[in-house]
Amino acid sequence: MAVFEYAPAPESRDVVDIRPSYGLFVDGEFVDGAGPSFKTVNPATEETLAEVACAAEADVDRAVRAAGKAFGPWSALPGAERAKYLFRIARLIQERSRELAVLETLDNGKPIRESRDVDLPLVAAHFFYYAGWADKLAHAGFGPDPRPVGVAAQVIPWNFPLLMLAWKIAPALACGNTVVLKPAETTPLTALAFADICVQAGLPAGVVNIVTGAGATGAALVAHPEVGKVAFTGSTEVGRQIARTVAGTGKKLTLELGGKAANIVFDDAALDQAVEGIVNGIFFNQGHVCCAGSRLLVQESVEEELLAALKRRLGTLRLGDPLDKNTDIGAINSAEQLARIRSLTEAGEQEGAERWSPACELPANGYWFPPTLFTRVAQSHRIAREEIFGPVLSVLTFRTEAEAVEKANNTPYGLSAGIWTEKGSRILMMADRLRAGVVWANTFNRFDPASPFGGYKESGYGREGGIAGLEAYLDV
């Protein structure tokens, strides 16, 4: 036995009160959905958490009409009044942050340490940030009186359920739009809790509507003729479909899609922090991160040393009960995602890459995948090209800056990139040449509501966060 073994330290579930079933949140009320209801499960245990209504086309239509009806008065409110609603929401989120963090962890499988220390603080910060914009839009550089777009249809993924909701709803409301948001099928609970927060905030009915369901619900929402704006975060494949659907309709569209980020480590890097950055880059949120640093590009001269340090570090990662406060790696969000990770990692082995994982016991129930590292990866391997969206790192090497740039940019994606070097001029040169919307130098996976986020190329278009994030929700 180890000298210092950590005893279980589970966060209490008592702070959440999950109802057996949930309806849709339309026009300020919870209502039934016409589609076949579905179960949402805790991916760490496969326990059913709740039965959730599914919005059929008619339900979506009702929600969009409710949002359309609310749009007039909401957009006519003075910005300062809209701001106060958003500030209220931000405060309510802070007040209920423990509950929301536990709920997020239960529904998503992410470690409570992350939902508590990363997701929830950012969710509240996002509402605070955009609240402040609501009465200052005339100063944002979009003309003296920029107008909202109308009803925003927002479809979000399962990896950061409440945070993605915040990224979508906060700027939309600040600009005077009303929204219909569809959370991911596997993680609807925090969005439904957010509906309750809207009620507590006294937000006018119809300003925020939440419709739960799967792909068909999202498709109906995006295609609805009374929608003026579509915002989607998710896979590039679905993003393409949405772009095709929206073509010719005149709807404003922003897409935040996949990535295959290069995390580039030079031989003069601050090695211990680079190791942490690599770990945070790919194992944060089980690698369910569109901007994950899934390709490690390491300079050949330091490969051996870095890999030894990285492997040693991976040996200390704690995988298990997401509610345990000491857990670093939680559960994979769904059986479907687990199958995808397995299939791609099997392809990695078949194509000749070398697979390694630390000694790691996986729980018997639930969906789990150990932190995994592939060495001897070639640019041509599927694991170096395709987004795995799991805790899997592909290690490639380079010799020169030019080669690093070339390999990093050699992908249809362009969401993020990492650079690790102690040489300032090299950072600036690399940052300049990398074709990615977010470049983290000597850090990785940092987010802030004041900082624009979004991709180049097939990683999508439009930015979320900062002044840039307003543009998507203004008629400019």
Place this chain on the structure above:
Amino acid sequence: MSRLAVRKTYKLFIGGAFPRSESGRSFVVTDAKGGFVANAARASRKDARDAVVAARKAFPGWSGATAYNRGQILYRVAEMLEGRRAQFAEELGTGKKAALEAVDATVDRLVWYAGWSDKITAVLGTANPVAGPYFNLSSPEPTGVVAIAAPDDPLLGLVSVVAPAVVTGNTCVVIASQRSPLAAITLAEVLATSDLPGGVVNVLTGHQRELAPSLAGHMDVNALDLTGVADAELAVECEQAAAANLKRVLRPAPEDWTADPGTRRMAALLETKTVWHPLGV
């Protein structure tokens, strides 16, 4: 006795050179009364692909040039255009006064955009006060290769869509107005003598119906400006094709080319790159 004029062969402009269409095709360009003016080269899909290759090849150098340098070159284009004022006015064939006004407005527009090269970053860029010990800066960057369907306004309209694309560092492939393509080729002659690196602007003449969808679906094109597509169905088809690699799309909309253009066109063809770095020793 009047001298027989030496006529110009109107060709394409790709990678800084003036090739004929590889297809060997041409089409008749007529004046307002339907009289023969010239045979313009009718570019093929293969020509469009070649133009994309040329634009891609020119992108690193052009986007990597200093903003000052790009501004100087655009200003040089304006100078060259001014010098050919009479030639353009004649070629536009719209009555002398109106034609000269159009040429003058075009020169002025080029001068206006030339001056933007080293200012747009400061206007659209932001220093972001994040809640942590980080330096955080967002700056606009060119999106890459832009395919443009130019409007029928043969000179001012053309320059008003090309200049905002390239001044920020993009390279482009532009489909000239099908009805009035000749000014575009004469403009290419100006570009070719203005220190603009080959491939930054590539001009195709031909059938929009044939070329636009091909460029819209091209996977090495980053953005699509459909301003000159008057056919609504064709515009939708192109926008759908553009989804294949998530091109940024500028949809067709009525434009008054004499109005202040603002920064909208430049902004639409720019990415925002945000760079983070820790603060601390």
Place this chain on the structure above:
Amino acid sequence: MTTSLADVASSGATLRAFLHGLPGVDRVGADQRAAMLSTRSIKTTAKARAIDLAISMVDLTTLEGADTPGKVRAMCAKALRPGEDAPQVAAVCVYPDLVAVAAEAVAGSGVKVASVATAFPSGRSSLEVKVADTALAVAAGADEIDMVIDRGAFLSGDLMKVHDEIVAVKAACGAAHLKVILETGELASYDNVRRASWLAMLAGADFIKTSTGKVSPAATLPVTLIMLEAVRDFRERTGRQVGVKPAGGIRTTKDAIKHLVLVNETCGDDWLSPDWFRLGASSLLNDLLMQRQKLATGRYAGPDYFTLD
């Protein structure tokens, strides 16, 4: 892989080249890693185990101008028997003139006597005085010497002077263990903490120690983390294991446990013993004892239930 570092200190230039060739430390990243590890939740059995481990690692310290033999004897009594069935502390730490008193008080117990030396805390004296100070403490029965480095020399780039002083003091220590105090609060950067750590280890330190306790900031979690990384990497490189002692500012059980988590997740089991990790502290011990009693009885105690020594 172990390699000889014998030639590194052959000249100021080679020493400088070596120390400046070590990987840099990014402050923000190091702070974040330490902050993340400080969120580890150590409860129930793990907490009980950690408290006893922490007690056994304490260098119970008094370094006041007003110290007297009586005060030192009282502290030694507490060191030997901190509380009901609680383990002994690792050592007592005193000024050189009180070493004899302490040695007598803990004789035969296994509790070591540590003495600060070398013109502690500033180190501003001649090498002769520093060596004599050390010899005095060793002669009086010190098992361990806590020396300070010449921070002025370090910051001005005279790395050889710092190195040679450590070598000389180490020689004066004889069989006594040498802890080298880097006084990280005066070293200005994390890069310097890493370099000073390696410098001390190259010169023969048995332990590297953060602080005198007379300068603020003293032991911080990121500084301890960087020093732990240094000893981990040094053993990897040379095969020789060196201990770490954060000192100053560690007052609560929570602080102590955070340090143990750092050790656990940076160096692992090999350093989780009083032979390789110490906590230089005075008031910490009572808090550890109070938390220990709370775990055992389920009741929170107050300061009146623990002796002030």
